[in-house]
Amino acid sequence: MQASRRPLVDLTDLAHSDADPARRVSAMASQLVGSEILKIAAQIRSLKAKGAEISDFTVGDFNPRHFPIPGELLRATAAALAAGETNYPPANGVLELRQAVQRFYERELGLRYPLESILIAGGARPLIHGTYTALVDPGDTVVYPVPSWNNNHYVAMLGARGVAVKCGPADHFLPSAAALAPHIAGARLLCLNSPLNPTGTAISAGALSGICELVLAENARREASGARPLYLMYDHIYWMLCFGDVQHYTPPQLYPELARYTVFIDGISKAFAATGLRVGWGVGPVDVIGRMNAIIGHVGAWAPRPEQVASAALLGDPAAIARYHGDFIPAVSERLGLLHEGIQALRAEGLAVDSIPPMGAIYLTVQINPFGQRAPSGAVLRTNEDVRCYLLDQAGVGVVPFQAFGYPEDDGWFRLSVGAVSLDEARAALPRIGAALRALRA
Numbered sequence: 001m002q003a004s005r006r007p008l009v010d011l012t013d014l015a016h017s018d019a020d021p022a023r024r025v026s027a028m029a030s031q032l033v034g035s036e037i038l039k040i041a042a043q044i045r046s047l048k049a050k051g052a053e054i055s056d057f058t059v060g061d062f063n064p065r066h067f068p069i070p071g072e073l074l075r076a077t078a079a080a081l082a083a084g085e086t087n088y089p090p091a092n093g094v095l096e097l098r099q100a101v102q103r104f105y106e107r108e109l110g111l112r113y114p115l116e117s118i119l120i121a122g123g124a125r126p127l128i129h130g131t132y133t134a135l136v137d138p139g140d141t142v143v144y145p146v147p148s149w150n151n152n153h154y155v156a157m158l159g160a161r162g163v164a165v166k167c168g169p170a171d172h173f174l175p176s177a178a179a180l181a182p183h184i185a186g187a188r189l190l191c192l193n194s195p196l197n198p199t200g201t202a203i204s205a206g207a208l209s210g211i212c213e214l215v216l217a218e219n220a221r222r223e224a225s226g227a228r229p230l231y232l233m234y235d236h237i238y239w240m241l242c243f244g245d246v247q248h249y250t251p252p253q254l255y256p257e258l259a260r261y262t263v264f265i266d267g268i269s270k271a272f273a274a275t276g277l278r279v280g281w282g283v284g285p286v287d288v289i290g291r292m293n294a295i296i297g298h299v300g301a302w303a304p305r306p307e308q309v310a311s312a313a314l315l316g317d318p319a320a321i322a323r324y325h326g327d328f329i330p331a332v333s334e335r336l337g338l339l340h341e342g343i344q345a346l347r348a349e350g351l352a353v354d355s356i357p358p359m360g361a362i363y364l365t366v367q368i369n370p371f372g373q374r375a376p377s378g379a380v381l382r383t384n385e386d387v388r389c390y391l392l393d394q395a396g397v398g399v400v401p402f403q404a405f406g407y408p409e410d411d412g413w414f415r416l417s418v419g420a421v422s423l424d425e426a427r428a429a430l431p432r433i434g435a436a437l438r439a440l441r442a
Helices: 029-031 036-049 071-082 095-110 124-135 152-160 177-184 205-225 255-261 286-299 306-313 318-348 383-395 423-438
Strands: 118-121 141-146 159-167 189-193 231-235 261-269 280-281 352-355 363-368 413-417
Touching: 036 095, 036 383, 071 231, 071 255, 071 306, 095 118, 095 280, 118 286, 124 152, 124 189, 124 261, 124 280, 124 286, 141 177, 152 159, 159 177, 159 280, 177 205, 189 205, 205 352, 255 261, 261 286, 261 352, 280 286, 306 318, 318 352, 318 363, 318 423, 383 413, 383 423
Parallel strands: 141 159, 141 189, 189 231, 231 261
Antiparallel strands: 118 280, 261 280, 352 363, 363 413
């Protein structure tokens, strides 16, 4: 029997409130800004919908046509769905996956953690937010290098005091102990990411050792006085994507005592091109992980059960991982290398560009700084945003300025992400960039 249709109540006008937003939402919500990267990506999607041809180097994602997930992960996910793995997972993750992560870290990183140290969530973002929420109170100090991904936004959401330590090209935009040391006293959380989003550069063993020694010395002083410790959030979601002779290092590997203070952020999204499957894990001190579990459980930020079961199977199959990475990592590296070589060729021509050799992740750091020059329209390029819009309009190339990562200077640094482009698209973008820069006039 068909139910009678309810009368329509049109709420369109009422849903569009014209009241003062500050009176309708929380102070935090009214002041929080959205992702600059997603804003740029939305602009590019709109242009593409109108027929524009654009090489999109903006979002740190993968186009499945170019970078499909491992076949083993695809088949295991389908099998888990067919087997009825569709109910709630345990709040801390299905046991098989937690055990798989435990064995994976022991096998691949040489780090043995108890099972209670491992927490599964719906990607890395809930775990980052959970780390902040479990450790940081309003007014606490959080120290993080810039450029870096989203730390400024998490600080704002927690009402914390953010200390952004500016890093520069001489150090591959990576922090040193000397740069961090003046800001550590009294800080509650230090956030590091390697390989780094947005730069695609990786911290060396020497630089990381210096930072580890800094954290240990600070915590020794605090322990003597009974003060709360300084924690280190170590986001290494890209650690399996290192190129050439670049090696990935972890704080507890260098100084085991740092296991007391380090929370790892990790997952399948980047290393297996599985951004949409939403499986991440945190690894750290049992007491901190337990509190993160409670926080994430209350907001229901669990990874889907079928994907958890499938991820456990993949992490337990080193041969499948090696096969996948045997094709995947060279393909990413080839795109980054092609872009770096192309930018260097434009630089040799005398154009105002430069780039840093890629070391890891899916990003290339590029400087494009024709500041003071005029576009064919007559507009003078004065800022990174001017350059970004000019490249999008004139060359059909989408890039992200470092301001989207908290970097304060307008000195021409941009992130190029290669996960969503084919090798041909990357190759075709270079002459268009060159032509756009040659069209500028003093």
